Amino acid sequence: xxxxxxxxxxxxxxxxxxxxxxxxxxxxxxxxxxxxxxxxxxxxxxxxxxxxxxxxxxxxxxxxxxxxxxxxxxxxxxxxxxxxxxxxxxxxxxxxxxxxxxxxxxxxxxxxxxxxxxxxxxxxxxxxxxxxxxxxxxxxxxxxxxxxxxxxxxxxxxxxxxxxxxxxxxxxxxxxxxxxxxxxxxxxxxxxxxxxxxxxxxxxxxxxxxxxxxxxxxxxxxxxxxxxxxxxxxxxxxxxxxxxxxxxxxxxxxxxxxxxxxx
Amino acid sequence: xxxxxxxxxxxxxxxxxxxxxxxxxxxxxxxxxxxxxxxxxxxxxxxxxxxxxxxxxxxxxxxxxxxxxxxxxxxxxxxxxxxxxxxxxxxxxxxxxxxxxxxxxxxxxxxxxxxxxxxxxxxxxxxxxxxxxxxxxxxxxxxxxxxxxxxxxxxxxxxxxxxxxxxxxxxxxxxxxxxxxxxxxxxxxxxxxxxxxxxxxxxxxxxxxxxxxxxxxxxxxxxxxxxxxxxxxxxxxxxxxxxxxxxxxxxxxxxxxxxxxxxxxxxxxxxxxxxxxxxxxxxxxxxxxxxxxxxxxxxxxxxxxxxxxxxxxxxxxxxxxxxxxxxxxxxxxxxxxxxxxxxxxxxxxxxxxxxxxxxxxxxxxxxxxxxxxxxxxxxxxxxxxxxxxxxxxxxxxxxxxxxxxxxxxxxxxxxxxxxxxxxxxxxxxxxxxxxxxxxxxxxxxxxxxxxxxxxxxxxxxxxxxxxxxxxxxx
Numbered sequence: 001x002x003x004x005x006x007x008x009x010x011x012x013x014x015x016x017x018x019x020x021x022x023x024x025x026x027x028x029x030x031x032x033x034x035x036x037x038x039x040x041x042x043x044x045x046x047x048x049x050x051x052x053x054x055x056x057x058x059x060x061x062x063x064x065x066x067x068x069x070x071x072x073x074x075x076x077x078x079x080x081x082x083x084x085x086x087x088x089x090x091x092x093x094x095x096x097x098x099x100x101x102x103x104x105x106x107x108x109x110x111x112x113x114x115x116x117x118x119x120x121x122x123x124x125x126x127x128x129x130x131x132x133x134x135x136x137x138x139x140x141x142x143x144x145x146x147x148x149x150x151x152x153x154x155x156x157x158x159x160x161x162x163x164x165x166x167x168x169x170x171x172x173x174x175x176x177x178x179x180x181x182x183x184x185x186x187x188x189x190x191x192x193x194x195x196x197x198x199x200x201x202x203x204x205x206x207x208x209x210x211x212x213x214x215x216x217x218x219x220x221x222x223x224x225x226x227x228x229x230x231x232x233x234x235x236x237x238x239x240x241x242x243x244x245x246x247x248x249x250x251x252x253x254x255x256x257x258x259x260x261x262x263x
Numbered sequence: 264x265x266x267x268x269x270x271x272x273x274x275x276x277x278x279x280x281x282x283x284x285x286x287x288x289x290x291x292x293x294x295x296x297x298x299x300x301x302x303x304x305x306x307x308x309x310x311x312x313x314x315x316x317x318x319x320x321x322x323x324x325x326x327x328x329x330x331x332x333x334x335x336x337x338x339x340x341x342x343x344x345x346x347x348x349x350x351x352x353x354x355x356x357x358x359x360x361x362x363x364x365x366x367x368x369x370x371x372x373x374x375x376x377x378x379x380x381x382x383x384x385x386x387x388x389x390x391x392x393x394x395x396x397x398x399x400x401x402x403x404x405x406x407x408x409x410x411x412x413x414x415x416x417x418x419x420x421x422x423x424x425x426x427x428x429x430x431x432x433x434x435x436x437x438x439x440x441x442x443x444x445x446x447x448x449x450x451x452x453x454x455x456x457x458x459x460x461x462x463x464x465x466x467x468x469x470x471x472x473x474x475x476x477x478x479x480x481x482x483x484x485x486x487x488x489x490x491x492x493x494x495x496x497x498x499x500x501x502x503x504x505x506x507x508x509x510x511x512x513x514x515x516x517x518x519x520x521x522x523x524x525x526x527x528x529x530x531x532x533x534x535x536x537x538x539x540x541x542x543x544x545x546x547x548x549x550x551x552x553x554x555x556x557x558x559x560x561x562x563x564x565x566x567x568x569x570x571x572x573x574x575x576x577x578x579x580x581x582x583x584x585x586x587x588x589x590x591x592x593x594x595x596x597x598x599x600x601x602x603x604x605x606x607x608x609x610x611x612x613x614x615x616x617x618x619x620x621x622x623x624x625x626x627x628x629x630x631x632x633x634x635x636x637x638x639x640x641x642x643x644x645x646x647x648x649x650x651x652x653x654x655x656x657x658x659x660x661x662x663x664x665x666x667x668x669x670x671x672x673x674x675x676x677x678x679x680x681x682x683x684x685x686x687x688x689x690x691x692x693x694x695x696x697x698x699x700x701x702x703x704x705x706x707x708x709x710x711x712x713x714x715x716x717x718x719x720x721x722x723x724x725x726x727x728x729x730x731x732x733x734x735x736x737x
Contacts, residue, residue, distance in 0.1 A: 187579035
């Protein structure tokens with residue numbers, strides 16, 4: 001079994017600065033971590049490997065600093081790491097990112113199952129996973145809650161929706177994105193960390209992509225334009241209401257703030 | 264026999280209302296049953312005659328003046344999250360809630376301190392402090408405790424290994440004495456040799472000496488990075504024996520918690536919270552704080568190597584908020600899990616010298632077996648405060664009661680023998696009052712009584728807790 005997990009490095013906390021000119025997150029210098037949703041994808045992959053054997057490869061698109069994240073997933077038990085990195089890929093939106101990842105997956109060989117997290121904590125679109133599958137022309141199921149059954153040929157999964165559950169079967173190659181409740185991701189192991197010391201991820205650049213049409217990558221290949229991105233204004237104030245007529249005082253505040261109208 | 268207290272009469276209630284507000288005074292059946300007990304109803308359920316919510320120091324003072332004059336017992340109540348049966352009206356009287364006195368004043372950055380009213384919740388105080396870029400370290404498991412409750416019980420918690428306990432963070436107090444006089448203990452200073460340190464005596468006095476109405480707390484700079492390690496062992500001995508070795512390292516861990524698989528299974532089964540580590544039977548959860556990554560990496564490597572040398576199967580590293588939360592949320596659910604799993608529990612909160620932790624843990628298991636009681640040992644291994652949980656399993660009421668009593672007696676005896684103490688952080692309250700005198704001896708017990716009488720010669724504050732004073736002599 002060749003299991004490929006798509007992962008992404010995201011800011012480690014929610015206090016991220018935004019570049020006012022480009023409207024993108026300032027990633028340089030900020031502390032980063034693996035997208036928390038991707039940990040469920042990695043755990044799913046490792047459990048499949050434990051059951052059926054095979055190789056788990058983690059793939060990401062991003063700057064060379066992603067090597068740090070690869071060390072982290074190696075110490076969870078991931079076998080191989082692939083970083084797709086090239087200045088030509090910068091500024092990619094969902095379409096260009098998913099295309100680049102699909103090209104990267106094609107470049108490294110055959111993938112039976114591709115697993116993605118439900119979404120990322122920075123982009124939050126939840127579209128990259130299914131888009132990869134569309135570019136690769138393979139079946140896909142998003143937001144999987146349970147792997148019901150799996151063997152060398154096919155995978156059976158359950159999705160829980162508000163009023164019903166759906167169980168579906170797909171033959172390989174196929175892609176799933178997994179929900180956060182699907183399992184309890186294992187923690188990085190110190191022993192595996194030591195064992196994987198010296199293990200390096202493979203770097204792929206534009207030159208390694210099977211499709212060399214530049215118009216499909218990076219900013220050029222991105223039809224989405226973010227007009228404006230800004231952090232919500234944190235405006236929490238505490239006031240103490242004392243003395244007589246507390247109800248009236250509260251009412252006056254609410255009225256002034258226009259939380260109550262027409263009175 | 265306690266001092267013959269007066270019952271609260273209608274005219275007393277009228278007077279209380281006249282100094283407070285009738286909307287905040289509840290009588291008899293109007294008082295909800297949750298105020299009859301704290302988190303350990305096993306340590307006594309007592310109905311207050313009157314329940315009053317005070318909103319100012321002046322109100323507290325007026326109520327105390329009245330009760331002092333009329334010989335009516337007063338028990339001060341915070342959030343009711345105690346584990347010793349402390350905040351209950353054992354001899355009736357008035358339950359005085361300070362939960363509406365919950366102001367959090369601005370952080371004093373120059374003095375690195377914050378002043379709060381006792382009813383503010385610990386979690387809210389910690390948040391305000393954190394938003395100001397500072398840190399209030401005491402962290403007993405119960406974050407919704409009132410800050411006043413944590414001060415009056417000298418709450419500990421797992422971070423005591425590195426940061427100490429609540430007492431270490433109390434700069435000064437405003438309090439109301441039993442006769443209603445408003446006083447201050449110490450001031451916002453870092454050191455003080457002006458007479459006896461009464462402030463430190465009041466901290467941990469369990470509401471028996473005075474009513475705390477305002478608290479100034481010391482704050483520190485927060486650590487920049489925090490990481491948690493899970494050390495998994497197959498056997499209990501090497502696991503516990505690793506604790507003193509970790510403490511001898513160059514970096515002091517923030518917390519060292521000991522857990523067994525048996526307890527984790529209870530939490531998973533009852534609360535559906537699985538532990539993210541599948542291998543091993545005994546665990547140490549070790550937290551480290553550091554100011555930079557190099558320091559942290561060095562300290563993690565040393566700690567992990569040590570654990571492996573001691574026989575750990577592996578060490579898991581929690582290096583993100585989510586991973587850290589996945590471990591600590593299970594740890595935080597233990598009490599709840601045990602309550603869901605067993606129809607009766609008893610808890611022994613002994614603290615032993617760190618060098619004796621392994622010996623106590625081994626003995627506790629043996630003592631439990633002797634009385635057919637399931638004994639689970641867990642908790643703050645880093646400071647020797649090993650919580651020993653006694654869970655009922657298929658025992659009749661009679662046998663359970665008899666056996667727990669005997670079992671506890673032996674556990675306390677063992678703690679004493681090893682140079683330990685009766686309670687590490689939950690306090691004496693009503694739950695451990697029977698064992699207290701025997702444990703500390705007559706002379707020290709008498710000293711406790713004399714101190715109580717020096718503050719409260721009419722014995723009206725939280726009577727029948729910590730110590731029993733049979734009579735008072737005018």
